[in-house]
Amino acid sequence: MARKSFLLYQRAMKFRLSSFCPAVPSGKLCLTAALLASVSGLPFPVQAANTSGQTAAVRTPPRASHERPAAESAANKAPDAASAEPRLPEGWKQQTLTPPVLPKPAANAAPGAPAPGSSVPAVQAEALPPPPDSSSRIFLPVRSGTGVAAFWSGKDFLIVLDHATAFDRSALAGSVNFASLDIHDQGDATILTLHTDHPQHFSLSKQTGGWILTAGPDQVPVAPGPVIIPRRRNAGMLFPLPAVGRVVTLTDPATGARLLIGTSQDMISGGATIRHAVGYEILPSVQGLVIAADSDQLGLRPADEGMFLDATGMPGLPVGQGSTEMLASVPEDWSWITQGSAAVPALRENYRRLWTEAAMTPPGRRTGPRLAAARAAFMMGDARQARAILFTLMTDDPSAQNSPDITLLSAMSSFMIGDMDAASVLNKLPGQGGHPDESLWRGLYTVRTGDRPADAAGLLAASYNRLSGYPQPLRALLQPEIAENIARFGSEADRKVLSSMPAGPEFSAARALLLLRSGQDEAALSAFDKLALSPSTHLSEVGLEEGIRLREKLGQITHLKAAEAFDRMRLTARMTGREADVQLSMLDAYAQAGDWRNALMLCDAIAELFPAHRAALQGRVSGIVSKLAQLPPPGSPPESNSVDIIALIESHLEMIPDSPEKGQILASLGDRLSNLGLPAQAATAYERALPFAPGDQQRGEWGAKLASADVAARRLGPARKALDDTATSSLSTDIASQRKLVSARILLQQGEKERALEMLSGDENAEALDMRGRILEESHKWQEAVLIVGRLATKQLPETGPLNEIQQNLSLRLATDASHTNDWETLQRLRDWVNGRITDPNRQRIFNLLTSRPAVAQRTDTTQPVQN
Numbered sequence: 001m002a003r004k005s006f007l008l009y010q011r012a013m014k015f016r017l018s019s020f021c022p023a024v025p026s027g028k029l030c031l032t033a034a035l036l037a038s039v040s041g042l043p044f045p046v047q048a049a050n051t052s053g054q055t056a057a058v059r060t061p062p063r064a065s066h067e068r069p070a071a072e073s074a075a076n077k078a079p080d081a082a083s084a085e086p087r088l089p090e091g092w093k094q095q096t097l098t099p100p101v102l103p104k105p106a107a108n109a110a111p112g113a114p115a116p117g118s119s120v121p122a123v124q125a126e127a128l129p130p131p132p133d134s135s136s137r138i139f140l141p142v143r144s145g146t147g148v149a150a151f152w153s154g155k156d157f158l159i160v161l162d163h164a165t166a167f168d169r170s171a172l173a174g175s176v177n178f179a180s181l182d183i184h185d186q187g188d189a190t191i192l193t194l195h196t197d198h199p200q201h202f203s204l205s206k207q208t209g210g211w212i213l214t215a216g217p218d219q220v221p222v223a224p225g226p227v228i229i230p231r232r233r234n235a236g237m238l239f240p241l242p243a244v245g246r247v248v249t250l251t252d253p254a255t256g257a258r259l260l261i262g263t264s265q266d267m268i269s270g271g272a273t274i275r276h277a278v279g280y281e282i283l284p285s286v287q288g289l290v291i292a293a294d295s296d297q298l299g300l301r302p303a304d305e306g307m308f309l310d311a312t313g314m315p316g317l318p319v320g321q322g323s324t325e326m327l328a329s330v331p332e333d334w335s336w337i338t339q340g341s342a343a344v345p346a347l348r349e350n351y352r353r354l355w356t357e358a359a360m361t362p363p364g365r366r367t368g369p370r371l372a373a374a375r376a377a378f379m380m381g382d383a384r385q386a387r388a389i390l391f392t393l394m395t396d397d398p399s400a401q402n403s404p405d406i407t408l409l410s411a412m413s414s415f416m417i418g419d420m421d422a423a424s425v426l427n428k429l430p431g432q433g434g435h436p437d438e439s440l441w442r443g444l445y446t447v448r449t450g451d452r453p454a455d456a457a458g459l460l461a462a463s464y465n466r467l468s469g470y471p472q473p474l475r476a477l478l479q480p481e482i483a484e485n486i487a488r489f490g491s492e493a494d495r496k497v498l499s500s501m502p503a504g505p506e507f508s509a510a511r512a513l514l515l516l517r518s519g520q521d522e523a524a525l526s527a528f529d530k531l532a533l534s535p536s537t538h539l540s541e542v543g544l545e546e547g548i549r550l551r552e553k554l555g556q557i558t559h560l561k562a563a564e565a566f567d568r569m570r571l572t573a574r575m576t577g578r579e580a581d582v583q584l585s586m587l588d589a590y591a592q593a594g595d596w597r598n599a600l601m602l603c604d605a606i607a608e609l610f611p612a613h614r615a616a617l618q619g620r621v622s623g624i625v626s627k628l629a630q631l632p633p634p635g636s637p638p639e640s641n642s643v644d645i646i647a648l649i650e651s652h653l654e655m656i657p658d659s660p661e662k663g664q665i666l667a668s669l670g671d672r673l674s675n676l677g678l679p680a681q682a683a684t685a686y687e688r689a690l691p692f693a694p695g696d697q698q699r700g701e702w703g704a705k706l707a708s709a710d711v712a713a714r715r716l717g718p719a720r721k722a723l724d725d726t727a728t729s730s731l732s733t734d735i736a737s738q739r740k741l742v743s744a745r746i747l748l749q750q751g752e753k754e755r756a757l758e759m760l761s762g763d764e765n766a767e768a769l770d771m772r773g774r775i776l777e778e779s780h781k782w783q784e785a786v787l788i789v790g791r792l793a794t795k796q797l798p799e800t801g802p803l804n805e806i807q808q809n810l811s812l813r814l815a816t817d818a819s820h821t822n823d824w825e826t827l828q829r830l831r832d833w834v835n836g837r838i839t840d841p842n843r844q845r846i847f848n849l850l851t852s853r854p855a856v857a858q859r860t861d862t863t864q865p866v867q868n
Helices: 004-023 031-040 070-077 344-360 365-378 383-396 397-401 404-416 425-426 436-448 453-462 464-469 472-489 491-498 503-516 519-533 539-553 559-568 572-574 579-592 596-609 611-629 643-651 660-675 679-692 696-712 718-724 731-749 753-760 766-778 782-796 804-819 824-834 841-851 853-863
Strands: 139-142 148-153 158-159 182-186 189-195 201-207 208-214 229-232 235-241 246-250 258-263 273-278 281-283 289-293 298-302 306-311
Touching: 004 519, 031 696, 031 718, 070 503, 148 201, 148 246, 148 289, 158 246, 158 491, 189 246, 201 611, 235 503, 246 298, 246 306, 258 306, 273 397, 281 491, 289 298, 289 853, 306 753, 344 718, 365 383, 365 404, 365 472, 383 404, 383 824, 397 404, 404 425, 404 491, 425 436, 436 472, 453 464, 453 472, 453 491, 464 491, 464 718, 472 491, 472 503, 491 503, 503 519, 503 539, 539 559, 539 572, 539 579, 559 572, 559 579, 572 579, 579 596, 579 611, 596 611, 596 696, 611 660, 660 679, 660 696, 679 696, 696 718, 696 731, 696 804, 718 731, 731 753, 731 766, 766 804, 782 824, 804 824, 804 841, 824 841
Parallel strands: none
Antiparallel strands: 139 208, 148 158, 148 258, 158 189, 182 189, 201 208, 229 235, 235 306, 246 258, 258 289, 273 281, 281 289, 298 306
């Protein structure tokens, strides 16, 4: 039954369509018929102009202008319901190009001329569709990778192919629309030229294997396609293209101007209006980019994302100062946003009236009415509708993007719907000293992005009273957020503007934060607990978040418990847009608890999910990594020196800004690596730290550590260079001694022991004494070794108390050296000094053996010569 009803409905629609459409004058589209066709599912023939008056979709014999079919007369006598429907405003969508009427250029090459491009295989005639007089479309076979541009020059329509392509023109013999097609090569490019003496419309559409060129009457409505939107890039202008082709330079046949043509392999147009800039113009184009350059120094070249225009041979000369990325000037008159004091029904009626006016305005004059309609929608609090209107406005008129009014309203609408990237223009508004509305919107953007919240709160407080003139729907959306941020981040002076804050429940978060900022912790905690039970997701989130933070501050919960509580409320925070703030609070709790591993893992997650908060993370990461980089105190568990800790430090170095603090972290990392027996890796860390040294002393110390690591890695040349590069005459005694010690090690590895001893002579530093003693021991100079190691023991061994492992080994070392020379006096004094303080039984047994008289006597007897 439903199928039968639908067929009857289709037949009725066919009858109504056939009886209504013939009444439309020739060459015009019947909008009502198109709507009926879309409802009934019937195809609607789109007309394509030709001299016989036929269409490409429906072929009917030509009819004299005085002939009227019976159906048409009947329709005029008794119009049906369809013809009585209200006519929709024409032209809300973008119109296609109308070729400008300019003087005809020089005559084209004669039709029938031989096809150029003999080096490229010619496309045979059968590849083109047959060319009867009614033909309104032809297929241009183009090989893959060929970029295309198309535009009007006077009465000529030019198609530029950036690869040489040969066509067989014989297939166009007798064609009405394309008979004037001229084809010629210019270098590696092929230029197709169509001449017309009457208003004509040409369009291009990409198909598999080539492009379809369509001829139709002037002003054929089509759906707006993608338009090239330029933007500033360094000292030039970038014109984004979907598939970048080549650049072809031509002389405009109509004006003689130098044309820079950027082709594209995909469909994109240059817009319907001329866009003026300093030194060049962006001309209308059906396909690709066409720039008329006034100066020979302007050059166009392919880039990764499109075509790039700059001044060649003149580095740093800015091109395109009026770019769409910058807010060229901010309108001084903000009165439109404070003219909405009427009731909500009146605002809606005003919006409906302005929308209708914008829809009824003829094409080419709609920018102003559409801006007024977008402002009316914005004052009602409908930011999405305002942005949709502005998008249509800028699609139809790309030059409107240079208008500060349109750019600003688009950014404000984007801000209201949470698109912070598109709202970034607000960050360029003047701050203090500017218009109050400028301060208000810049403060809103700044505080929502988390950048300098205290400064943002100051801007909001300075312009808070401006809200009283905003329309009620917009004020209801903005005022609670502004009050909350002033209460949260504002100074005491800033918070005074909230004395007249409304008493509604939407301001309860701001009131609780005011209690907290005034030091009334208990009252604030009670207010936050009430907020946590609110049915409003936003208010509940504020109560939970601030309650956890305040309990942690008061010591009612530990830092780890606070971190766990923040973790549990992340979903709620995500719903209100405060997940980043909650995760930062959780990060701080982990850091306070000393859980560096979880803190750094959370840093990684925040940086990935919320790139805008990287600046807020830098200080936190620096503090955490500085703690990790410090050498563990004696007695720390083995895992404190683990490779995992080093990996955590290294993986977060890039998040720390270049500074002396980063240099200190790198140097500490080098110390850790050295202690783990990784001298090559330690040398890399010291080398990276050197550029951040805050002064000569630190540079000299880190240079010595770098050289020492190189020596341990047996890289003597780099070690010597590190010392030479960091040498200075103003080093402290300790650092100079440390550097001398490294130089001695270099000499030792080169086998020059005497030079090393000479270099260390007179240095009573413990490390220098230790090295001198070892050199003497290796040379079996025991008496001299006893003197040097004895002085070291005097410095290192305490007067009383048990000896640690290092001190016990030093005692055994001195006893061994003295035993080699039968120095009983030294052994006796050493035994009296440390006896009973060696805690290791094995070491004590060896020490007793070395220092006992029988051992000395026996050693002496065995070393005396045998008497015969």
